[in-house]
Amino acid sequence: VSGGSGVGRTLRVGRILRPLRMINRNEGMKVIINALLRSLPAVAYTVVLLLLFFLIFGILGLNLFAGRFFSCNDGSIMRQQDCVGVFVNAAAGGVLMPRVWANPPYSFDNIGAAFKTLLEVVALKGWVPVxxxxxxxxxxxxQPQRNASPGNVVFLVLFIFLGSFYMMRLFVGIIVAHFRQFSGTALLTDTQQQWVTMRRVMRHVRPIVSGSALRWRRFFYDLVMSRWFEPLVTCIILLHLVALSLQHTGQTREWTEALDAVHWVFTTIYIVELTARILALGPIGYVKNDLPWSAYDLVAVVGMVVGPLSGFRRGTGVARALRFGRVVKLLTRL
Structure with a gap:
C-alpha cells in the first residue's frame, strides 16, 4: 500500500491504537475504563443538571444586573446622557480622550453573556472584577459607584459555593462511586446498598391524602392525583424558565410587552394549579402534604401577582425569580 494513499494513512492510524490492547491485559485498567463507561449516563444527567443550574443563576443575573455594568471612562460623570465629548485622562498622562459609555468584557445583558460570565466565575479565574x-x-x-450595592455579593458567593465547590465535584463523585461499585471495593453489599437506596426513596414518599366525599372536590382530587398532572406542571415550569431567559438588554418595547404578557399567562396557570391543589386537598391538607414547598408555592404565586403591581422597577424581576424555587423542588425529586 502506498504511503500517500488514504488506505495507508488509515492503517497508520490503526497502529496508533495498538497500545489500547494493554487494557485487556491489565485488570486495573479494565476496571477503570469499565467504570468510566458505566458512569457516562450518570455524567450526562449531571451535565443536564449543571446546565439547569447555570440557567437559574443566569436568569437571576439578568434580572439583577442586566444593563447595570455599563460605565463611563470619565469617573466624574454620573449619568449616561452626560457621557459625551472629551476629557483629560490624568491617569494616562493628561491625554485628551473621548468619553465612552461602555460595558466591561463580562455582563449579564443576555443569557449568552450571563453563561460566559458565570463560566469565568465558576473557574475561579477573573472572578474578582465581576x-x-x-x-x-x-x-x-x-455610573457605578464603589460598594453601592454590597448585598449583591450574596449572589456571587452563593454561585461560587454551589457551582465551584459542589456542582463541579459531582463528576468526580459519580466516577468514584461507579468505580467502587464495579470493582467490588464498596463497603456495602448489594443488599445493603438496595436498602440504603430504598430509604432515600422513602424519604420523599408522602402519605396519600384521601379525597373528599363531595363530588366537586373529588373531581379536583382526581385531577391533582392523576399521573399526568405533575409531568404537565414540570413542563410548564421548564417552559417558563425558557421564556425568562429570552430577556436581554436593549430589547424593544414590543419584546418587553410580550415577555410581560407571557409572565401573566404563566402566573394565571400557576394560580389555577394552586387553586386546584387547595380545592383537592383542602387548605390544611395542602399545606401539610408537602411542607415546606407547599408554603413556598403559595408565597411565590402571591409574589408573582403583587410584584409587578407594586410599582417597583424590579418588581417583575423579583416575582419571576420566585419561580426558581420550583425548579429546585423538581431537582430534589428527580
Missing part, C-alpha cells in the same frame, strides 16, 4: 462590578451597580443609565 465581584467588584456586582457590588458597584446602581441602576440602568447611572
Amino acid at each position: 465581584l467588584n462590578s456586582v457590588m458597584d451597580v446602581t441602576d440602568i443609565g447611572l
